[in-house]
Amino acid sequence: MRRIRIGAPRYGLSDANTDGMLVKIKCHACSITHCYRPADLITICGDVQLDEIAGFFRCESCGRKAFLSADWLTAQGGDFKGIRLRRLVGVRLVRVYDWEDGTL
Numbered sequence: 521m522r523r524i525r526i527g528a529p530r531y532g533l534s535d536a537n538t539d540g541m542l543v544k545i546k547c548h549a550c551s552i553t554h555c556y557r558p559a560d561l562i563t564i565c566g567d568v569q570l571d572e573i574a575g576f577f578r579c580e581s582c583g584r585k586a587f588l589s590a591d592w593l594t595a596q597g598g599d600f601k602g603i604r605l606r607r608l609v610g611v612r613l614v615r616v617y618d619w620e621d622g623t624l
């Protein structure tokens with residue numbers, strides 16, 4: 521296994537996926553935490569680094585982004601027994617129309 525450099529500037533979601541880690545995203549206003557597989561987050565965020573992940577999310581409870589943070593989650597004793605995991609089951613694209621008023 522490659523040496524894990526947690527917090528190092530070049531360690532991204534693809535590295536975490538290779539190393540079998542999870543990502544924990546927490547809202548510090550609501551104290552709600554969700555855990556994700558890095559491969560699922562790559563679908564949403566791309567292969568970004570840890571400090572960029574939270575910016576792609578909004579708390580489902582309070583609707584705010586400012587209180588979210590992301591951390592790597594490493595296996596304790598070789599597995600993630602008992603951890604509740606959020607899995608990506610689909611992606612919906614929403615079409616939004618932007619209008620501008622003008623004169624003829």
Ligand SMILES: [Zn+2]
Pocket residue numbers: 547548549550551552579580581582583584587
């Ligand atoms: Zn919240």
